[in-house]
Amino acid sequence: MPVWRYMELCLTHPEHGYYVARDPLGRDGDFITSPEVSQMFGELLGLWAASIWKAIGSPQLVRLVELGPGRGTMMSDALRALRVLPPLFQSIQVHLVEINPVLREKQRAALGHLDNVSWHDSIDEVPGGTTILFANEYFDVLPIHQAVRKEQGWHERVIEIDDAGELVFGVAAEPIPRFEALLPSWVRAAPIGAVFEWRPDSEIMKIATRVREEGGAALIIDYGHLRSDAGDTFQAIAQHAYADPLKHPGQADLTAHVDFQSLARAAESIGARVHGPVTQGEFLKRLGIETRALALMAKASPEVSEDIATALQRLTGGGRGGMGSMFKVIGVSEADLNEIAGLTDVARSEASA
Numbered sequence: 001m002p003v004w005r006y007m008e009l010c011l012t013h014p015e016h017g018y019y020v021a022r023d024p025l026g027r028d029g030d031f032i033t034s035p036e037v038s039q040m041f042g043e044l045l046g047l048w049a050a051s052i053w054k055a056i057g058s059p060q061l062v063r064l065v066e067l068g069p070g071r072g073t074m075m076s077d078a079l080r081a082l083r084v085l086p087p088l089f090q091s092i093q094v095h096l097v098e099i100n101p102v103l104r105e106k107q108r109a110a111l112g113h114l115d116n117v118s119w120h121d122s123i124d125e126v127p128g129g130t131t132i133l134f135a136n137e138y139f140d141v142l143p144i145h146q147a148v149r150k151e152q153g154w155h156e157r158v159i160e161i162d163d164a165g166e167l168v169f170g171v172a173a174e175p176i177p178r179f180e181a182l183l184p185s186w187v188r189a190a191p192i193g194a195v196f197e198w199r200p201d202s203e204i205m206k207i208a209t210r211v212r213e214e215g216g217a218a219l220i221i222d223y224g225h226l227r228s229d230a231g232d233t234f235q236a237i238a239q240h241a242y243a244d245p246l247k248h249p250g251q252a253d254l255t256a257h258v259d260f261q262s263l264a265r266a267a268e269s270i271g272a273r274v275h276g277p278v279t280q281g282e283f284l285k286r287l288g289i290e291t292r293a294l295a296l297m298a299k300a301s302p303e304v305s306e307d308i309a310t311a312l313q314r315l316t317g318g319g320r321g322g323m324g325s326m327f328k329v330i331g332v333s334e335a336d337l338n339e340i341a342g343l344t345d346v347a348r349s350e351a352s353a
Helices: 003-012 039-055 072-084 084-090 100-110 204-212 260-269 281-287 289-299 302-316 345-352
Strands: 062-067 092-097 118-120 131-136 145-152 151-159 167-171 197-200 214-226 235-240 239-242 254-255 273-279 327-333
Touching: 003 145, 003 151, 003 254, 039 072, 039 084, 039 131, 039 214, 039 289, 062 072, 072 084, 072 092, 072 100, 072 131, 084 092, 092 100, 092 197, 100 118, 131 204, 145 254, 204 214, 204 327, 214 260, 260 273, 260 302, 260 327, 273 281, 281 289, 281 302, 281 327, 289 302
Parallel strands: 062 092, 062 131, 092 118, 131 214
Antiparallel strands: 145 151, 145 197, 151 167, 214 327, 235 239, 235 254, 273 327
16 A cells, blocks of 8 residues: 555554554653643744734634644643733634544643633634634644655555565555656656655645635644655654554554645645744744743742753754754745744745755
């Protein structure tokens, strides 16, 4: 079967899918996301949402949407920050897009005291209206297609069973018709054996169409690359370590890097405005995370202050364990929104250069 189908089954199979019946987050899970590192992350995204609300004219109803909201930590922190603006807080309807019943229960525990929260299986179910949307580590788990360059052209990469009964990578017998014409020129020159990955544009097109037609903006945060290029990034993560993606299907998180150039191109093709991308570290610093960290440390014990400093470094720094350089941030908005906090068109041209 194609890689995309294998990934889809491993993650979302109704009985055996990785994301269907478990909580993968935290020290006892397989990975930790930025909201779990520190409350500062969600609080700053809440303030970012407030800046968008003001920039679009402070509408009386705004749908605050999160795709793949984990345990509800980020939304809870964001809403706490938004309480400082009662007119905005009272205008919010929260919509969480989540297929995992285990995580839905944890989200209810975090947000169930509110009467303005709704759950959905997909973004298609979220009612229309002005939208401010968060997608943190959402796109990296959407299934990818892979193609391998051979002498005869680019062939779709597939998963096969070898003579020993083990899963192995293979390629489809026939090349993909006219595939090379769709590739950037620098990818066409890739050597024999090179791998090219892509995701369908359906999810980013839904998001871009919503904010273009209904008003508002979306914030996408994920790890990936700024420019479309060849490279195999398909990987598995289990218990905070990399694993073989073909071993133990459904028992590990399968991901691949996000192509931010592809996201931007798709959003712009239907008339939405794109802001960024910039690195997560730069984005959070522009939003004031260093000032927020100092404020929290001033009221904390020495031990807690050290934890805050460690979290700040992890969210904004590079190197081993750092998320600041690996993760990128891009904004998608209605066409008339010229600038949004932490992201500008100037920043995007600098990042792409």
